[in-house]
Amino acid sequence: GAVVSQHPSWVICKSGTSVKIECRSLDFQATTMFWYRQFPKQSLMLMATSNEGSKATYEQGVEKDKFLINHASLTLSTLTVTSAHPEDSSFYICSASLRPGTGDLLDQPQHFGDGTRLSIL
Amino acid sequence: SQQGEEDPQALSIQEGENATMNCSYKTSINNLQWYRQNSGRGLVHLILIRSNEREKHSGRLRVTLDTSKKSSSLLITASRAADTASYFCATARLTGGGNKLTFGTGTQLKVEL
Numbered sequence: 001g002a003v004v005s006q007h008p009s010w011v012i013c014k015s016g017t018s019v020k021i022e023c024r025s026l027d028f029q030a031t032t033m034f035w036y037r038q039f040p041k042q043s044l045m046l047m048a049t050s051n052e053g054s055k056a057t058y059e060q061g062v063e064k065d066k067f068l069i070n071h072a073s074l075t076l077s078t079l080t081v082t083s084a085h086p087e088d089s090s091f092y093i094c095s096a097s098l099r100p101g102t103g104d105l106l107d108q109p110q111h112f113g114d115g116t117r118l119s120i121l
Numbered sequence: 122s123q124q125g126e127e128d129p130q131a132l133s134i135q136e137g138e139n140a141t142m143n144c145s146y147k148t149s150i151n152n153l154q155w156y157r158q159n160s161g162r163g164l165v166h167l168i169l170i171r172s173n174e175r176e177k178h179s180g181r182l183r184v185t186l187d188t189s190k191k192s193s194s195l196l197i198t199a200s201r202a203a204d205t206a207s208y209f210c211a212t213a214r215l216t217g218g219g220n221k222l223t224f225g226t227g228t229q230l231k232v233e234l
Contacts, residue, residue: 042227109166
């Protein structure tokens, strides 16, 4: 259980293009979804926290107009990289937390998608 | 900014040996989690230890937590080639936006046959 599907897994596009990445929780309802960015051989940097039906919370230094996040349902969040440039090339990973029935929300691990490798030419 | 620092950054061992990775953090935490990442893939949750726990086991994994030293360790016993991956610690705190994780810098483990 607790499978997160991320699509597409790999995108190559020209500079100036907007790219949409989807993150779906397949077998559970996700209270919250998270978007991370990872550079080669480095750790994950949280970009934003996405709650269903409300505006995303962006981390300091992340441009909200550049990285548009929509969380329209409890099973789907999307990240759109607008007018992408070569410096936006990176590995983007989403994760989702289970909607807690019982138990502490803090004890819910995050379930990760397989990531999207974005290359802007 | 990264909260957690892990050491070593890279570790190479022979199959059957034990692998120990350490993680230090700076602020108070609710729990600490360890994740594994195979190259080019997403992360897989391994184990979670609460701030009031000192040690936890799961199969070949043993995690310790010392909140006074703000450090944790992950021990993988009897390692296998399939354990080759990057391992990250992550500290959790509850914010208005949910259960937020801050990841460490990671340890790249290579297990050789």
